Amino acid sequence: MDTFLIGGRNRLFGKTKVQGAKNSVLPILAASILNAGVSEISNCPDLTDVNSTLRILRHLGCTAERSEDTITVDSSGMNRDSISDRLMREMRSSVIFLGAILARTGSACISYPGGCNLGARPIDLHLRALRELGADIDEAGGSIVCKAEKLEGKDITLSIPSVGATENIMLAATAAKGTTRIHNAAREPEIADLQAYLRAVGTRVSGAGTSTIEIEGGPLLDSVKHRIIPDRIVTISYMAAVASAGGEITLEGAEPEHISAVTDIMREAGCRITEEKDRVHICSDGRLRAVRPIRTMPYPGFPTDAQSPLMAVMCAADGTSVFVENIFENRYRCASELMRMGADIRIEGRVAVVCGVPRLHGAKVTATDLRGGAALVIAALGAEGNTEVSEIQHIERGYDGFDKVLNRLGAKIERRRIFIPEE
Numbered sequence: 541m542d543t544f545l546i547g548g549r550n551r552l553f554g555k556t557k558v559q560g561a562k563n564s565v566l567p568i569l570a571a572s573i574l575n576a577g578v579s580e581i582s583n584c585p586d587l588t589d590v591n592s593t594l595r596i597l598r599h600l601g602c603t604a605e606r607s608e609d610t611i612t613v614d615s616s617g618m619n620r621d622s623i624s625d626r627l628m629r630e631m632r633s634s635v636i637f638l639g640a641i642l643a644r645t646g647s648a649c650i651s652y653p654g655g656c657n658l659g660a661r662p663i664d665l666h667l668r669a670l671r672e673l674g675a676d677i678d679e680a681g682g683s684i685v686c687k688a689e690k691l692e693g694k695d696i697t698l699s700i701p702s703v704g705a706t707e708n709i710m711l712a713a714t715a716a717k718g719t720t721r722i723h724n725a726a727r728e729p730e731i732a733d734l735q736a737y738l739r740a741v742g743t744r745v746s747g748a749g750t751s752t753i754e755i756e757g758g759p760l761l762d763s764v765k766h767r768i769i770p771d772r773i774v775t776i777s778y779m780a781a782v783a784s785a786g787g788e789i790t791l792e793g794a795e796p797e798h799i800s801a802v803t804d805i806m807r808e809a810g811c812r813i814t815e816e817k818d819r820v821h822i823c824s825d826g827r828l829r830a831v832r833p834i835r836t837m838p839y840p841g842f843p844t845d846a847q848s849p850l851m852a853v854m855c856a857a858d859g860t861s862v863f864v865e866n867i868f869e870n871r872y873r874c875a876s877e878l879m880r881m882g883a884d885i886r887i888e889g890r891v892a893v894v895c896g897v898p899r900l901h902g903a904k905v906t907a908t909d910l911r912g913g914a915a916l917v918i919a920a921l922g923a924e925g926n927t928e929v930s931e932i933q934h935i936e937r938g939y940d941g942f943d944k945v946l947n948r949l950g951a952k953i954e955r956r957r958i959f960i961p962e963e
């Protein structure tokens with residue numbers, strides 16, 4: 541029940557290293573059960589979602605230990621094919637274990653996953669694809685019970701390029717006989733990272749980053765080492781923090797190619813951005829102008845996860861910006877909190893119209909989801925006065941030491957522990 545108390549209008553200066561990608565490390569940790577051996581995964585961020593994943597791995601009978609940013613999983617002792625309802629509810633990505641457990645044991649039993657409340661978030665595409673590979677799936681009573689005597693490679697066409705469904709198919713297909721081809725696959729960099737891990741462990745897989753991915757089932761190696769790619773949404777979030785507060789920072793270990801859809805928009809807003817192979821430098825005087833309409837799209841389009849952080853920035857820009865959210869129907873939940881800080885936002889279905897105001901002011905606000913919570917911090921950094929952000933556990937699902945990193949760059953964020961007496 542901690543809160544952040546944020547003093548606004550402190551410019552940010554200096555350098556920081558970008559953490560590893562949450563959306564890579566979660567499916568790769570799930571993949572670590574495939575080889576019944578040892579996976580050494582480095583550049584792992586310290587996040588509550590990662591800790592939830594480690595709890596699932598241990599529950600399945602694996603050992604999973606962290607030493608600094610390296611997590612070592614030994615899945616040789618895995619002795620369970622089911623995940624308890626309590627663990628499943630901790631995060632949405634737990635659904636990725638379905639394909640992995642099925643591939644490893646030929647059966648799996650999970651309940652419906654939890655995670656950010658961004659709308660309905662069905663998993664029909666995951667289940668349909670696993671059925672196409674030969675799994676028999678029973679969805680009675682809130683549980684998903686899968687059995688597959690044998691999985692067989694197939695051509696699978698996704699109606700939406702779902703990131704999670706693409707990952708689940710890739711994992712299940714490692715144990716299928718023959719070749720699986722995913723058409724209309726998601727093209728996100730995290731899919732390419734999963735491919736890199738699967739290749740390192742001996743799978744013949746190609747095409748990640750394009751719309752067609754080909755996976756051939758086959759034996760896997762006993763041990764594998766893999767380094768997680770940098771987190772593009774965290775990179776964008778720190779860029780948005782500088783845009784909001786003003787200042788000049790360098791993000792080391794960033795991958796400029798992964799964020800180009802957002803970099804263009806931030807330049808249009810008035811930020812000066814230079815890029816090198818593995819770093820991004822951003823400079824802003826805190827005076828911003830409105831940008832052309834932002835439409836969220838699957839990669840390489842503008843990421844839905846960057847929508848709230850950018851909205852926070854545009855609240856205090858000169859002019860009117862329009863956002864169109866095409867991926868999740870419930871992704872404007874932070875807008876009403878931004879309005880408590882003086883933002884002028886109107887929402888009509890999937891469209892949000894943000895009329896820039898000269899300056900936001902501090903207020904008591906509540907994080908409603910991961911990226912929306914980060915957006916409130918970003919807005920607070922540029923606002924006049926103090927802002928108190930509660931429910932920060934949402935932010936800690938995806939940002940490793942958000943307050944500490946920002947404070948090292950010059951922000952004034954105090955973390956307050958709120959004790960609620962037991963009744």
Ligand code: UD1
Nearest residue numbers: 563633661662663664665666700702703704705845867868
């Ligand atoms: C992943 C990311 C999340 C990001 C999202 C979109 C992880 C851990 N999370 O989530 O941060 O915001 O991609 O880039 O990687 N859909 C269906 N049926 C399905 C699956 C998805 O209708 O079976 C729909 C969803 O409701 C949504 C769209 O497809 O409208 C895209 O969702 P998807 O790409 O699957 O997102 P996630 O994998 O859940």
